[in-house]
Amino acid sequence: MKQARLQKIQRVLSLRQPTLTVLLEEVHKPHNLSAILRSCDAVGAMQAHAIVPRGGMPTYNATSGSAEKWVPLHTHKQVIPTIEDLQKQGYQVLATHLSERAVDYREVDYTRPTCILLGAEKWGVSEDAAKAADQNIIIPMMGMVQSLNVSVAAATILFEAQRQRQVAGMYREPQIEPVTLKRLTFEWLYPELAEIYQDRGEAYPELDEEGMIVQVSPQV
Numbered sequence: 376m377k378q379a380r381l382q383k384i385q386r387v388l389s390l391r392q393p394t395l396t397v398l399l400e401e402v403h404k405p406h407n408l409s410a411i412l413r414s415c416d417a418v419g420a421m422q423a424h425a426i427v428p429r430g431g432m433p434t435y436n437a438t439s440g441s442a443e444k445w446v447p448l449h450t451h452k453q454v455i456p457t458i459e460d461l462q463k464q465g466y467q468v469l470a471t472h473l474s475e476r477a478v479d480y481r482e483v484d485y486t487r488p489t490c491i492l493l494g495a496e497k498w499g500v501s502e503d504a505a506k507a508a509d510q511n512i513i514i515p516m517m518g519m520v521q522s523l524n525v526s527v528a529a530a531t532i533l534f535e536a537q538r539q540r541q542v543a544g545m546y547r548e549p550q551i552e553p554v555t556l557k558r559l560t561f562e563w564l565y566p567e568l569a570e571i572y573q574d575r576g577e578a579y580p581e582l583d584e585e586g587m588i589v590q591v592s593p594q595v
């Protein structure tokens with residue numbers, strides 16, 4: 376049982392894409408937040424970012440398949456410093472925003488470190504954030520309705536990123552450093568225990584091939 380879980384965790388972590396993420400600008404509906412994290416998990420995005428909406432962060436939706444457990448969400452107060460910070464880390468920030476410089480989302484190279492900026496359900500991406508982004512992208516709309524639901528837009532773009540990365544062989548070899556892979560394996564397999572070790576500032580114990588702990592600290 377533990378071994379099967381270990382194998383699944385190792386397989387999923389070996390497909391994770393640390394250079395693919397999203398930034399949500401005040402997305403406030405729980406079902407949208409949860410659905411976006413679920414798509415992030417499905418394509419292997421390792422983490423997500425969010426600007427806290429005025430009314431506070433939405434709770435997670437119970438039907439999300441607990442994606443928030445596997446895709447940590449980092450919250451930020453202000454959008455422009457967050458965009459600038461991601462750009463300093465080497466990410467191209469793509470704002471999903473209809474502007475004169477917007478291009479079809481399929482024209483972009485998602486094999487580069489990429490952050491997809493998505494806007495609030497009612498207002499969309501702010502003008503300032505769209506300007507600060509490296510590129511504006513749009514999913515062509517050919518119907519009567521002007522825009523998609525934000526989680527649908529996120530999934531559409533994330534799966535194009537997955538397609539391009541698959542073609543480029545980015546799911547063939549682990550993209551995460553071995554030390555991070557080992558750390559996350561322990562945290563995903565033993566989440567409660569991992570917290571205890573973190574609180575104590577102690578290193579995680581080794582795992583054997585079946586995912587069993589080889590040596591436990593005497594106090595745990």
Ligand code: SAM
Nearest residue numbers: 471493494496498499500513514522523525528
């Ligand atoms: N009135 C808003 C506007 O003008 O942007 C509509 C917001 S839309 C319901 C919510 C978010 O979904 C947008 O900010 C964007 O992130 C994403 N989105 C919806 N339709 C899109 C499309 N066709 N192309 C790209 N992103 C889209």
